[in-house]
Amino acid sequence: MSALYFLIPLALALGGTFVALFVWAVGRGQFDDLDDAPERMLRDD
Amino acid sequence: MNAPLPRSASEQASCPHCGTAVEGAVDLYCCAGCELAAQIIEGAGLEAYYADREALPPRPTGRRLDWAALPLERCGDGSSEVRFSIDGLRCASCTWVTEHVLARTEGVLEVHVSYASGRATVRFDPEVVPVEGVVQRVAALGYQPRPATSESRADRDLLVRLGLASFVAANVMLLSASLYAGWLDGIDDGFAQLFRWTQLVLATPAVMWAAGPFFRGAVQGLRRGRLSMDLPIAVAIGVMFVHAIASTLLHTDAYLDSLCMLIALLLAGRFLEARGKKSALEAASALASRLPTRARRRVGQGIETVPVAELALGDQVEVGAGEEVPADGRVCVGVADVQMALVTGEAAPVRLHPGDAVVAGAVVEEGALTITVEALADDTVGARMARQLAQATDRGSGVTVADRLAPWFVGITVVVAGGAFGFWWWIADFATAMQVAVAVLVTACPCALGLSMPLAAAAGLGAAARRGAILRSGDALMRLAEVDQVALDKTGTVTGGEPQVIAADDEVLRVAAGLERHSGHPIARAIVSAAMDRGIPIPVGLDVFERAGIGMDGRIDGMEVRIRAGQPGQVVLFKRVDGTDIEWGRIRLQDQRRSDAAEAIASLQRMRVSPALLTGDRVAVAQAIGTEAGIGDVLAELSPDDKRDWVRARQAEGQRVLFVGDGLNDGPALTEAEVGLAMGTGAASSVLVADGVVAQAALAPVASAVRVARVARVVVRTNLVRSIAYNILAVSAAALGVVNPLVAAILMPLSSALVIAGALGVERRVRRLQS
Numbered sequence: 183m184s185a186l187y188f189l190i191p192l193a194l195a196l197g198g199t200f201v202a203l204f205v206w207a208v209g210r211g212q213f214d215d216l217d218d219a220p221e222r223m224l225r226d227d
Numbered sequence: 228m229n230a231p232l233p234r235s236a237s238e239q240a241s242c243p244h245c246g247t248a249v250e251g252a253v254d255l256y257c258c259a260g261c262e263l264a265a266q267i268i269e270g271a272g273l274e275a276y277y278a279d280r281e282a283l284p285p286r287p288t289g290r291r292l293d294w295a296a297l298p299l300e301r302c303g304d305g306s307s308e309v310r311f312s313i314d315g316l317r318c319a320s321c322t323w324v325t326e327h328v329l330a331r332t333e334g335v336l337e338v339h340v341s342y343a344s345g346r347a348t349v350r351f352d353p354e355v356v357p358v359e360g361v362v363q364r365v366a367a368l369g370y371q372p373r374p375a376t377s378e379s380r381a382d383r384d385l386l387v388r389l390g391l392a393s394f395v396a397a398n399v400m401l402l403s404a405s406l407y408a409g410w411l412d413g414i415d416d417g418f419a420q421l422f423r424w425t426q427l428v429l430a431t432p433a434v435m436w437a438a439g440p441f442f443r444g445a446v447q448g449l450r451r452g453r454l455s456m457d458l459p460i461a462v463a464i465g466v467m468f469v470h471a472i473a474s475t476l477l478h479t480d481a482y483l484d485s486l487c488m489l490i491a492l493l494l495a496g497r498f499l500e501a502r503g504k505k506s507a508l509e510a511a512s513a514l515a516s517r518l519p520t521r522a523r524r525r526v527g528q529g530i531e532t533v534p535v536a537e538l539a540l541g542d543q544v545e546v547g548a549g550e551e552v553p554a555d556g557r558v559c560v561g562v563a564d565v566q567m568a569l570v571t572g573e574a575a576p577v578r579l580h581p582g583d584a585v586v587a588g589a590v591v592e593e594g595a596l597t598i599t600v601e602a603l604a605d606d607t608v609g610a611r612m613a614r615q616l617a618q619a620t621d622r623g624s625g626v627t628v629a630d631r632l633a634p635w636f637v638g639i640t641v642v643v644a645g646g647a648f649g650f651w652w653w654i655a656d657f658a659t660a661m662q663v664a665v666a667v668l669v670t671a672c673p674c675a676l677g678l679s680m681p682l683a684a685a686a687g688l689g690a691a692a693r694r695g696a697i698l699r700s701g702d703a704l705m706r707l708a709e710v711d712q713v714a715l716d717k718t719g720t721v722t723g724g725e726p727q728v729i730a731a732d733d734e735v736l737r738v739a740a741g742l743e744r745h746s747g748h749p750i751a752r753a754i755v756s757a758a759m760d761r762g763i764p765i766p767v768g769l770d771v772f773e774r775a776g777i778g779m780d781g782r783i784d785g786m787e788v789r790i791r792a793g794q795p796g797q798v799v800l801f802k803r804v805d806g807t808d809i810e811w812g813r814i815r816l817q818d819q820r821r822s823d824a825a826e827a828i829a830s831l832q833r834m835r836v837s838p839a840l841l842t843g844d845r846v847a848v849a850q851a852i853g854t855e856a857g858i859g860d861v862l863a864e865l866s867p868d869d870k871r872d873w874v875r876a877r878q879a880e881g882q883r884v885l886f887v888g889d890g891l892n893d894g895p896a897l898t899e900a901e902v903g904l905a906m907g908t909g910a911a912s913s914v915l916v917a918d919g920v921v922a923q924a925a926l927a928p929v930a931s932a933v934r935v936a937r938v939a940r941v942v943v944r945t946n947l948v949r950s951i952a953y954n955i956l957a958v959s960a961a962a963l964g965v966v967n968p969l970v971a972a973i974l975m976p977l978s979s980a981l982v983i984a985g986a987l988g989v990e991r992r993v994r995r996l997q998s
Contacts, residue, residue: 186418190425197398204390208383217343225323226275 245369246283255767257744260287264368271331273324280320287369297374299358306336308350309358315370316345325365332356332364346375385501388437389494395433396487399426400972403484407969416478423475426483434468438490440497448633455630456677459637460493463672470665482669485971489674492979500681500701522553525597535603542600552589555602558582563594576748593773632676640671640958647962659964666966670957675978679946682986687939690990691919694935695928696904698919706918707902707933708940709883713831714874714896715926716888717842717849720906721824721856723924724889725749726796726816728757735800735812741766742779742790750798751779753816823927824856830930832857834937836885841870843892871895887921887929904929931997938992946985953978 207213242257244265256262264287268276300308316322319342326340329347334355340347349361365372402422409419441464444457464486471481523530525543535553538544543559546552552565564576567589576592579585585598644667652660684701691698698704715721726749728736740758743751744765758765771781778791778798787803788811797815801808828838839860840853849863862873874884874896886893886900897903897917905917907924921928957974960966966974 183418186421190421194425194428197394201391201394204394205387208387208390213383213386215341215343215346218341221319221322221342225319 243277244284245286258286260367260369263287267328267364267367268324271328273327276320276324279323280318282317282321284317284321285315285369287367297358297362297372302350305352306350307353307358308348309361310346310348310375311362311372312375313340313345313347313365313370313372316340321370325368325370328368329361329364332361335361347372382498382501385440385494385498388439389491389498392433392437392487392491392494395429395437396484396491399429399487400484402426403968403972406480407972410969420475420478423478423481426481427471427475430468430471430483430487433487433490434464437494438464441493454633454637456633456636456673458633459640459671459673460489460677462637462640463668464490466665466668470669480968482665482968482971485669485968485975488972488976489672492674493677496678496681499685502685538600538603540600540603544598544600545595546591546598547595548591548593550591552585552587552591552596552598554587554598554600555585556598556600557584558596559599560597561595563596564592565596566590566592633673636671636673636676640668643671643958643962644668650962651964662967663962663964666961666964666971667958669971670961670966670974671954672975673950673954674975675950675953675982676947678979679950679982679985680943682983683939683943683946683989686942686986686989687935690938690993691928691932691935692922694931695921695923695925696919696932696935697922698932700918703902703918704936704939705943706883707885707936710885710901710933711836712839712877712882713836713885713887713929713933714839714841714870714877714900715858715886716870716893717840717844717852718818719889720887721840721852721858721926722818722820724818724906726753727819728753729815729817729819731757731814732812733761733763735814736761737763737766738783738786738788738812739790739798739800739814741768741783742771742781742788744768745771745781746773746779748773750816754798754814820852820855821924821926823925827926827930828857830927831933834930834933836933839873841865841873841896843867867892867895871899874899885929885933887926904932931993934996935989935993938989938996942985942989942992946982949981949985950978953981 242255242261244256244261256265264284268274297309297311300310302308313325316325322340322342322345325347326338329335329338329340329349335349335351337350338347339349347365351358351361362372402425406414406419406422408414438461441457441460444455445461448454448458467482467486471483471486474481521532522535522538523545524533524538525545530545538554544553544556548563558579558581560581562578562580565579565585566576567586579596584601585596587602644664647667648660648664650660651663680701684704687704688698688701691704698707718724731739731754736754736758740755740763743754745751745768755765766783769782771779773779778789780787780789782788789801789803789808791799791801793799793813796817797813799810800812800814802811803809831838837860838858839862840849840856840858841862842849843865844863846863849861853859853861862869865873870886870893874886877884878899878901884900885902885904886896887904887906888897889906893905894916897905902919903917904919904921907920907922919932921932953974957966957978960970960974
């Protein structure tokens with residue numbers, strides 16, 4: 183159980199990385215148009 | 228809609244591209260524009276479009292485009308990027324074919340057209356194809372490019388805050404589960420501290436950064452003396468965080484899970500509200516016309532092209548067929564048919580002569596004019612309307628009911644907390660008293676209260692939009708719920724705004740349609756659609772010639788025919804026999820009331836909203852339409868100021884007025900009334916000053932909007948009552964010492980869930996009322 187002292191900070195670091203990626207993605211406009219991707223998926227290109 | 232199969236001569240064929248009826252054995256294209264569009268599509272190898280499409284596309288119009296208004300960006304590698312919106316995309320296949328045609332255009336490197344919003348982003352090599360080439364391609368297919376509204380960055384900021392707050396809330400709650408389990412089974416202090424410190428570390432960015440808007444709002448409210456719900460929220464967050472730091476240092480549990488969940492939920496409410504406002508603004512600007520940015524100015528003997536910004540008063544500008552007038556002014560040379568839908572909402576062009584006034588944004592349909600500039604840029608009618616729009620949107624964010632309760636909230640909370648603190652210190656000790664006081668402050672947090680208004684408003688705006696009425700703000704929705712009087716403009720609102728055929732022989736109609744198919748005039752459109760409605764195949768005309776403002780000439784079935792205007796409301800068809808014109812038939816046209824007008828009026832009356840018809844037209848015509856639509860209160864021959872005065876008079880009597888109109892002459896009344904709705908099919912200027920837009924060519928959305936507004940008002944009230952009831956119960960429980968972090972963690976989400984469920988019920992309730 184003492185592994186928790188190591189695992190929790192590791193989880194924080196991992197989680198933090200994903201939050202950073204999220205912020206980056208929003209900055210690049212990935213979340214601006216959420217209805218386009220589902221439609222596009224249905225097309226035969 | 229599949230590509231048509233070969234038919235026999237007696238059956239009706241249709242244009243393979245746009246579907247307009249065409250008489251003939253071979254599938255002819257109805258016009259050169261459709262033929263060109265089909266060639267482009269087939270040339271790009273995209274014939275699958277015709278097989279897959281679910282709706283017919285618009286006919287290519289041949290209007291000239293002002294591509295200089297589109298923003299261009301230079302990219303690092305020498306390419307350029309242009310962004311614009313595309314109107315007229317009727318189904319997903321339209322978007323697909325546009326994107327692919329652009330992708331296969333020489334010089335285009337990357338293209339993305341959104342299936343949801345119709346926004347296009349095209350990266351191209353300007354050495355190979357200029358931006359006008361890109362834009363013309365879209366227009367050649369029949370769609371209309373226009374400048375896109377600028378994207379709001381505030382949305383992204385809110386989304387990042389929400390994302391962070393949600394991440395923190397979820398993880399903090401996870402850790403809390405372990406800590407609460409520890410209450411039952413016992414937990415090692417070492418691990419408990421590890422969890423508590425982790426929670427604190429996680430919560431810090433949420434409190435310090437993500438919750439920023441609430442602290443800023445609270446501070447602004449204090450400075451201006453106008454308190455909003457942000458104050459009690461900020462106080463609760465602050466208290467919980469400070470208490471958490473102290474608790475963690477003292478090895479006891481804190482309220483961090485409730486704190487983080489609270490921040491996430493409140494941010495979610497704000498985000499939904501912002502999204503609702505954004506789509507309303509997008510809809511309004513899609514309908515508002517853009518003003519031209521270039522003009523052709525007379526200089527000495529020649530003509531130079533200059534940006535509109537460089538025009539001076541007294542300059543003479545040339546405007547040709549298909550072009551837009553760049554500034555307000557007066558005609559100095561030339562005669563032309565000019566369509567001024569921007570200000571009058573009327574699609575029918577008006578014949579202008581030297582000395583007549585003209586407005587920026589008007590479109591010259593036939594002829595050419597030289598215009599002396601009389602008002603520029605910021606002074607033009609269009610620009611003034613745009614400024615009014617900016618002011619109107621500011622007015623939208625009013626003080627909500629919840630905000631008015633804020634001072635009471637803070638006051639009562641502080642009093643109860645102080646009282647509980649004093650009481651417990653007296654019968655127990657300081658530590659217990661502190662715990663109780665903190666519990667009171669925490670449970671008093673107006674999370675549910677702060678959510679009830681934005682959620683119900685967002686749900687209401689969505690329900691109204693689905694039924695064809697796009698309102699600008701939740702505030703407008705709440706005001707709409709209060710109206711008890713509705714005033715409707717006649718032309719373009721209760722009536723369709725364009726003439727329709729009310730009497731004609733089939734044969735006469737058939738020949739007339741053969742000629743009128745080649746014209747864009749409203750009368751022509753009326754005749755062609757009447758023929759199509761009756762299932763009459765439209766013959767092919769030869770040598771068809773449109774005489775601006777006079778009529779059509781041509782040859783149908785080997786016979787020379789002409790159409791000329793007769794008495795008001797009539798066109799006459801002449802047959803040329805032995806050199807003279809013989810009258811052959813007449814077609815009567817009239818601007819008809821909308822098919823759902825009577826039903827919509829009846830609906831409004833059932834909701835105890837009294838209708839009235841206000842128009843500038845003649846008394847007799849107004850009375851006739853009024854009777855047909857079921858409106859008893861009819862006022863005719865009114866000026867725009869008369870309409871506004873009528874609205875004021877009703878308001879003085881204590882009534883709350885909804886005004887529905889479509890032209891510039893409705894502007895004063897639209898802004899004076901409690902709520903102003905503009906018909907989306909009407910003048911762009913009325914759309915700009917109204918509180919909302921009827922996005923369909925029908926009146927049913929007006930009745931639906933009122934119904935939705937009433938339901939939303941009920942839901943807001945119910946939510947407010949529930950929130951206040953919860954707060955009273957919870958604060959009482961806290962003052963009695965019953966509340967601790969675990970109890971709070973259960974109670975607070977419960978109250979929010981109640982409010983959310985209430986908002987979700989809006990759509991369901993509206994449906995039940997409709998049936």
